[in-house]
Amino acid sequence: MSKVGIIGVGQSTFVRSYPGSIRELAFEAYSDAMRDAQITNDLVDATVICSSPEYDKQRSPAGVVAEYLGLNPQPTFYVETLCSSSSTGLKLAYSLVKSGLHSCVMVLGFQIMSQLTSAESQERMGRGADIQWESPFGTMMPAYYALHAQAHMAKYGTTSEDLALIRIKSGTYGQLNERAVFRKEVTPEMFADKDGFGGPVSSPLRVGDCCANADGSSCIIVASEEKAKALCKKPVWILGIGSASAPVNMAGRDQFSGLLVGIEAGKQAYKMAGITSKHIDVAEVHDCFTIAEMMAIENLGFAEPGGGPELVRAKETYKEGKIPVNVDGGLLSKGHPIGATGCSQVRTIVLQLRGEAGAIQVKDPTIGLVHNIGGVGLYGNVTILGRE
Amino acid sequence: MAKKEIDRRFNKFGTVSFMGVSKTNDFIDYLEQGKVMGTRCKACGKAFFPPRSDCFHSLTSEMEWFEVTGTGTLLTFSTLRYAPVGFEGDLPYTIAVVDYGDYKVFGRIDKAIASPDEELKVGMSMKVVAGKTANGQDIYFFQKA
Numbered sequence A: 001m002s003k004v005g006i007i008g009v010g011q012s013t014f015v016r017s018y019p020g021s022i023r024e025l026a027f028e029a030y031s032d033a034m035r036d037a038q039i040t041n042d043l044v045d046a047t048v049i050c051s052s053p054e055y056d057k058q059r060s061p062a063g064v065v066a067e068y069l070g071l072n073p074q075p076t077f078y079v080e081t082l083c084s085s086s087s088t089g090l091k092l093a094y095s096l097v098k099s100g101l102h103s104c105v106m107v108l109g110f111q112i113m114s115q116l117t118s119a120e121s122q123e124r125m126g127r128g129a130d131i132q133w134e135s136p137f138g139t140m141m142p143a144y145y146a147l148h149a150q151a152h153m154a155k156y157g158t159t160s161e162d163l164a165l166i167r168i169k170s171g172t173y174g175q176l177n178e179r180a181v182f183r184k185e186v187t188p189e190m191f192a193d194k195d196g197f198g199g200p201v202s203s204p205l206r207v208g209d210c211c212a213n214a215d216g217s218s219c220i221i222v223a224s225e226e227k228a229k230a231l232c233k234k235p236v237w238i239l240g241i242g243s244a245s246a247p248v249n250m251a252g253r254d255q256f257s258g259l260l261v262g263i264e265a266g267k268q269a270y271k272m273a274g275i276t277s278k279h280i281d282v283a284e285v286h287d288c289f290t291i292a293e294m295m296a297i298e299n300l301g302f303a304e305p306g307g308g309p310e311l312v313r314a315k316e317t318y319k320e321g322k323i324p325v326n327v328d329g330g331l332l333s334k335g336h337p338i339g340a341t342g343c344s345q346v347r348t349i350v351l352q353l354r355g356e357a358g359a360i361q362v363k364d365p366t367i368g369l370v371h372n373i374g375g376v377g378l379y380g381n382v383t384i385l386g387r388e
Numbered sequence B: 001m002a003k004k005e006i007d008r009r010f011n012k013f014g015t016v017s018f019m020g021v022s023k024t025n026d027f028i029d030y031l032e033q034g035k036v037m038g039t040r041c042k043a044c045g046k047a048f049f050p051p052r053s054d055c056f057h058s059l060t061s062e063m064e065w066f067e068v069t070g071t072g073t074l075l076t077f078s079t080l081r082y083a084p085v086g087f088e089g090d091l092p093y094t095i096a097v098v099d100y101g102d103y104k105v106f107g108r109i110d111k112a113i114a115s116p117d118e119e120l121k122v123g124m125s126m127k128v129v130a131g132k133t134a135n136g137q138d139i140y141f142f143q144k145a
Helices: A022-037 A061-068 A085-098 A118-126 A141-156 A160-174 A188-192 A225-231 A260-273 A290-299 A308-313 A330-334 A338-354 B026-032
Strands: A004-011 A046-050 A076-079 A104-111 A200-202 A216-224 A236-245 A282-284 A367-374 A379-386 B037-041 B063-067 B072-080 B093-099 B104-109 B125-132 B138-144
Touching: A004 A022, A004 A085, A004 A225, A004 A338, A022 A061, A022 A104, A022 A216, A046 A061, A046 A085, A046 A338, A061 A076, A061 A104, A076 A085, A085 A104, A085 A216, A085 A236, A085 A338, A085 A367, A085 A379, A104 A338, A118 A141, A141 A200, A141 A290, A141 B072, A141 B093, A160 A188, A160 A290, A160 A308, A160 A330, A200 B072, A216 A225, A216 A338, A236 A260, A236 A338, A260 A290, A260 A367, A260 A379, A282 A338, A290 A308, A290 A330, A290 A367, A338 A367, A338 A379, B026 B037, B026 B063, B026 B125, B026 B138, B072 B104, B093 B125
Parallel strands: A046 A076, A046 A104, A282 A367, B104 B138
Antiparallel strands: A004 A216, A004 A236, A104 A216, A236 A379, A367 A379, B037 B063, B072 B093, B072 B125, B093 B104, B125 B138
């Protein structure tokens, strides 16, 4: 079976308010990835452009972005699965190469969120759920994840302090990541400030439990085994890809202490790669909220259900721990420009596996994992990457 | 011939409704009669809440309404202190999921429960009642059973 490799990765700096258009933002990640791959654009024979609509005015952005990057007349495809759009795009790119239809595909995720206020953004995000039966109650992403935090606390005795530990870790690494939006240390004292991190958002989640909206772009270039070996000194191989969906309405869910899509996509990815969670050396998981990282740790098998808090308290998810998680600052500190998040996570793991992660480098990893969730566990992708 | 009026009854659901046209619009009439209703497939008996007009299991649209009665178990809840655009006037408010066994119901906690974070516990018995929002729209709430 021929493999599919990643030969280039790129990312813009994630910022609060990008001073440019979506095509200009896309160029930042694209040029970074093309310089990394050291290829010319005639080698790219298809593109996949990913974002979540309604944050900017452009309809059907794939054509606009492909043209700006000089990628006509190659075909371009637009992919949307909310916050997991670009890891879904990576799965499409993998399929295009694996099928032999294309041999080198560029995946680009972007999002400009700063043109909206936070409340407007929450209203749009809320409409990524059930607009007939849930949105009229005034739902928003923090509230949906808060329902899961409440259930996790009730079932396992997890505390707000346990969740804060996740935010403190992301602060540690966000400081080291030059491309992160939030580059400050996070301390337990900050959660005591009711006008700051300790302020209530949706019980039991507080301001400090939530990631910040950001503007940003990310880009991954994948190639067939033959091309990857010819073009790239250190290709990183896609070993496993799992994807799943779940009922959109909370009334359709069987549990609130974990995300079914994370569990299902993880199972598929481990099976395809022929490994278990024990083989993972470094992981990027979808921590749009602290509780999301806690559930991911358990759903991916790094801890038993309910064992997440103990792993977090023991600092086993730090860079030197048993399973380093989100050592680039995660969505919480790096930022969450939703369409760009998946490929940004993939970039981090590729740099880790190449030994090029700098200050956040984990010691000699061979296999890494990316867990990217769309909506409130509506979509989920788990991607396993390896050096060999 | 007179122009047929479009049935937009669902615009009356919740503080802000995002859609008016649905084949389940009778839900609104039932709500105004004080009843919270789900649908059941006449072919396979599968119960749906929120109500659906089609059964993916039997591939039929032959459905009947049933009333959500009795008590359910509180699975989880959260009190919002920040709201999306259009809901600021409702703050603070509490959303919840209640398990009725064959189906679950997502909705809001009755404002009569003054301190939901202190008074509510996962696992409590709850019941659902029809009511009105502060801006006079149709809605349903959970109360302690």
